[in-house]
Amino acid sequence: MSEERPRPAEALAKAEHVVRVLKDAAAAHERMSASADMVVKAASAIAAALQQGHAILTFGNGGSAADAQHFAAEMVGRYERDRKAWPAIALTTDTSALTAVGNDYGFERVFARQLEALGRPGDIALGISTSGNSPNVLRGLEAANERGLVTIALTGRGGAAGKIAAHHIAVQEDRTSRVQEVHATVLHVICELVEQELHG
Numbered sequence: 001m002s003e004e005r006p007r008p009a010e011a012l013a014k015a016e017h018v019v020r021v022l023k024d025a026a027a028a029h030e031r032m033s034a035s036a037d038m039v040v041k042a043a044s045a046i047a048a049a050l051q052q053g054h055a056i057l058t059f060g061n062g063g064s065a066a067d068a069q070h071f072a073a074e075m076v077g078r079y080e081r082d083r084k085a086w087p088a089i090a091l092t093t094d095t096s097a098l099t100a101v102g103n104d105y106g107f108e109r110v111f112a113r114q115l116e117a118l119g120r121p122g123d124i125a126l127g128i129s130t131s132g133n134s135p136n137v138l139r140g141l142e143a144a145n146e147r148g149l150v151t152i153a154l155t156g157r158g159g160a161a162g163k164i165a166a167h168h169i170a171v172q173e174d175r176t177s178r179v180q181e182v183h184a185t186v187l188h189v190i191c192e193l194v195e196q197e198l199h200g
Contacts (some may be wrong), residue, residue: 028178032186045166045167046190049150050086050198055124056075057115057125058128059126061137064137065128069092071126072088072090080192083195091114097110114146115152119143121149126152127153129154132159152164152168152169155170157172
């Protein structure tokens with residue numbers, strides 16, 4: 001028996017919902033334009049660090065972990081320009097390190113411990129948290145500051161991360177989905193700015 005197809009009215013309502021979501025996402029991006037200067041400053045800090053031979057260490061939880069891995073991949077591979085590989089590590093990918101540190105020291109230390117091991121003065125520590133309050137991201141940023149890394153927090157509205165990091169990019173939205181969507185775009189813009197600055 002074939003599946004019952006949506007009635008035209010149902011299909012129209014769903015299409016209208018899709019349009020509302022897309023418009024809402026576009027509006028969230030438009031509102032982010034007020035923070036363009038912060039994005040430029042973070043991108044310049046990353047470009048300066050790379051130019052001096054430093055690395056990028058990035059981290060977050062859930063969707064933010066995926067964003068951290070995506071950003072590291074763009075740095076090591078490429079965004080849009082063919083150029084040399086840049087050193088970037090997502091601290092979310094080593095399951096042995098994550099589970100060992102989580103088991104022995106607690107989940108709040110999973111990024112801080114890796115930053116203590118891998119971070120060097122002048123490196124970039126990019127912590128991503130939609131709430132800005134993820135305990136392990138906060139501890140990671142604190143550990144990075146203590147070791148002399150340049151800290152960047154990419155967050156949603158509010159949160160303590162912005163008070164810890166040297167550079168703070170805040171998406172002024174309440175819905176996690178909108179924050180994550182704008183985060184993805186901001187990270188792409190940073191990739192583009194860094195490539196332009198180093199290989200323009």
